[in-house]
Amino acid sequence: MSEPIPLDTCAVRLVDPERVAAVRERMPGAEQAQRLARVFHVLAEPARVRIVTALLEAGELCVCDLAATVGMTEAQTSQHLRVLRAERTVRNRRDGRMVYYSLDDGHVRMLMDVALAHVSHDDRES
Template sequence: MARPVEPAKVARVIAALPGADTVAELADVFGLLADPGRLRLLTALLEGGEMCVRDLAVASGQSESAVSHALRLLRASRVVRVRRDGRHGYYRLDDTHVRLLLELALAHVGHEREDA
């Protein structure tokens, strides 16, 4: 292995890096976010707040079955949460971290378009 140019800086960076489990979990979350259908659902929740599967299906242009499947995956990774009301489930973004991540990504994409 090559020796670093700035050993003190490299040592600080190595000490600050997250562990393998954290990196794997982060990769899973970004993998979930890499799907256009799931992103449509998440942006719908970002704009609409709490929504049921049927409304999410209409808003995102997807089937209720596809929406249910995507929400199951997103819920398992703590990206969305559900509130039950009788036979209906109402989904929302899990927390402000998810909201911030989406808002930053949307701002980044918008910024790139402005520069083009």
């Protein structure tokens, strides 16, 4: 008599090895997966989501206007902007003594648009 198969494992190791191989080829590598996880980690902070959303709507804002828009102090806003800049979510531009911030590229805009559509979709179903 054979040993019973534990309930939390498959009886067969690979049901569709071709599909598994095809998916594995398209999976991000370890470094790319780490960078992708950092993007979501950075956006996991509600204050940073509000900053990115404000820049999504405004296009470009200085720190003082951005702080007023999101309801935080300039110091708090600057701290969050440093994190967003480090992960290339936002970029800055100097004009004399003023520093203006905008989204780094169209990919950030697309990511936010899709995420906002997703949560809006969830709100409609509630």
